[in-house]
Amino acid sequence: MTEVKSRLVFPGMARPRIRPSAIDETRDHALRQAPERVWARNYRIRLRLTDVATIIFAVGLAFSLRFGIEAIPASTRIDDGQYVLLSATIVASWLIALIAFGVHDSRVIGVGASEYKRIVNASATAFGLLAIALVILKVDIARGYFMLALPLGTVSLLGVHWLWRRWLVAQRTLDHYLCRALVVGELDDVGYVIRQIQQKSGAAYNVVGAVVSNTDAHTVTTGQKPVPVLGMTNVAQVARNVGADTVIIAGQPKGGANFIRSLGWQLEGTATDLVLASQLTDVAGPRIHFRPVEGLPLIHVEIPQFEGGKHVLKRAFDVVSTAAGIIALSPLFLLIAILIKLDDGGPVFFTQERVGRGQRTFRMVKFRSMVTTAEADLARLTEQNEGNGVLFKLKNDPRVTKVGRLLRKYSLDELPQLWNVFLGDMSLVGPRPPLPREVEAYEDHVRRRLYIKPGLTGMWQVNGRSDLSWDESVRLDLYYVENWSLTGDLMIVWRTVKVLLKPVGAY
Incomplete structure (x- = not known):
């Protein structure tokens, strides 16, 4: 606006x-406006005080971690008073940067992504300028202390603002x-x-x-x-x-x-x-x-761009995240595979042709959650379709196995798609990967969903999934295609974790 x-x-x-x-x-x-103006002023005061305490805590923790674990080498040792002065300078510079970037602006607080982005930008700018100043002034410090304070403080600030935002949203639901x-x-x-x-x-x-x-x-x-x-x-x-x-x-x-x-x-x-x-x-x-x-x-x-540096960063984020995810989740993969085998003895994985970026097809892999004859049984269930538009969905699909019902409820059947993301067929965040028959039924403007790679999660996943109408699903996907950002992707990933813990529209 x-x-x-x-x-x-x-x-x-x-x-x-x-x-x-x-x-x-x-x-x-x-006088009639006073209650609203008072709450806004009081909220900003609380937020500022919390930020001061958070930054002091982060700088103190960084100091303790760096110098509490090992002694300061003689080559980098400086007077303790200078470290106290340096710590105070970091705290003051950080707070000034938060104010300069408008983190506590009434038009930003409680908004979400804009607020978090300003925190990250303010923190990076403050430390960048401090680092330049220390080099120019030839101040010899333990670099570990300086480099620890930035991530500790930034993550802490983001967490504190997220908690305050959750409280504010809860209050706003009560008017x-x-x-x-x-x-x-x-x-x-x-x-x-x-x-x-x-x-x-x-x-x-x-x-x-x-x-x-x-x-x-x-x-x-x-x-x-x-x-x-x-x-x-x-x-x-x-x-x-x-x-x-x-x-x-x-x-x-x-x-x-x-x-x-x-x-x-x-x-x-x-x-x-x-x-x-x-x-x-x-x-x-x-x-x-x-x-x-x-x-x-x-x-x-700005006209949407579908090539360039942003997309290179997105791909790098996908590769690093999925590689770490596959390694970390491998014990869970093994457990799910055993449960599927014990359930009916059929294959563990189910592969299906999906349409990716530029209408190129690929084989998407999932944990099998249906009976082995699911594709052949689809024809007799078409008339019972409860999906939206071109999508086929049944809340009580008879083809879903006992183990499959649990997997689908918490979207665990989607986890093998991490491999598709790692290979480059998909992205961690993006539009839902469609079937070829769905793409054939697309109107011209809906084909814009295919301008970027489909995602393991996305706007559809965190806004109701199968409970959404077809028009709303398309609107959300097209909005993502034209407005995505790496910060927005991180927000969607975080919201996906919350949705998995409290599933909505998953069946």
């Missing part, structure tokens, strides 16, 4: 004078710790914005009202709960009446740019933010850049 602070004055326009009555209204409005939002625009645009906000548990807004120009309805009911319609006159006054912290402009409102500019003026002197909901759907933030030209805010949207 594009955000415009209401406290800014548009170029070339005079600042309006605030009448005494407007000051009274502003004071009353601020606590939310900014009061008023959504303005045409009915369809308002309904879309409200639906998206209410569907996301991590959203920071509680929609308290809507101002709609083209309807006689008293409520907007497209979301999880109805939102009252409060007319289309004097939006600023409506925002004051309901104590809104944020006014969200959905789509292109009646009156266009002049309406938005006038509303910005009217909200001046209040603590209310003005937010423009972009009409760019399914485009992730990193692909959007602003290029203002003489007061004209141009939005630059």
Whole structure:
């Protein structure tokens, strides 16, 4: 979303004078907003204090690990007071970097990937600049101490922010710790914005009202709960009446740019933010850049790239991760193989032709979870299909074996696909690998799923799996294809672990 602070004055326009009555209204409005503003301020204070404690702990732990295990060699020994000063410098520099990168910005805290990315960037920058400074100043230190502090502190900060975010999301499901939002625009645009906000548990807004120009309805009911319609006159006054912290402009409102500019003026002197909901759907933030030209805010949207350095890094991540996974999970593989053999004596593995990147086919390997005649039995079960669109699924498929039912519930039957990832046919994260008959039924736009390698896990895996509709499955896969990032892949892998522990839509 594009955000415009209401406290800014548009170029070339005079600042309006605030009448005494407007000051009274502003004071009353601020009082209604106070609980929301107080929680935001208190939350940031707690987060900062936790970060200070975490960094001090990480630096202290790094110092203990480095010098508590072995003595400092004479060639690298410096005065203890200098190490204390260096430690204090690391802590101070780290905290300054977190502030500079906006880790505690109210628009970032609790969001997830953006918050974590800023932590990693701030930490890397702080240590990079410190390392350069130490080289220039010719400060001789034990490198182990310096190099231990960075990963320990970064991982600790990520863990602490994740715990705080879990707490914040839990509070928001109870309608606590939310900014009061008023959504303005045409009915369809308002309904879309409200639906998206209410569907996301991590959203920071509680929609308290809507101002709609083209309807006689008293409520907007497209979301999880109805939102009252409060007319289309004097939006600023409506925002004051309901104590809104944020006014969200959905789509292109009646009156266009002049309406938005006038509303910005009217909200001046209040603590209310003005937010423009972009009409760019399914485009992730990193692909959007602003290029203002003489007061004209141009939005630059990067075209998806399917080759290049990012994909090389993705492949390196796949190889390292799957190699480690195959070695670590080999005892589990052996146990599952024994259970399958004891169940019906059939083969342990099941291979099937799937379609990969560029419509190239490959043999995908899985632990066998069905009877050996499963492919031949499919024809008589087609009419009972409970899948979405071109997918065939049965919640109580009679072809699934006893051991297979357990394997499918926790997705253990998918583990041999680590080998497919290692060979390069698949990626660790990506769209679901389709069957040739499914690809034949694809519409043209759905074939974009084949622009990158299919994945062992992906958006489909962590958002409901077989419980999703066909259109929703396609939307999630296409969103991933066009917006994937290595940070996003790590988030999906982490969410996959949680889904495996509490399976949803797996059958």
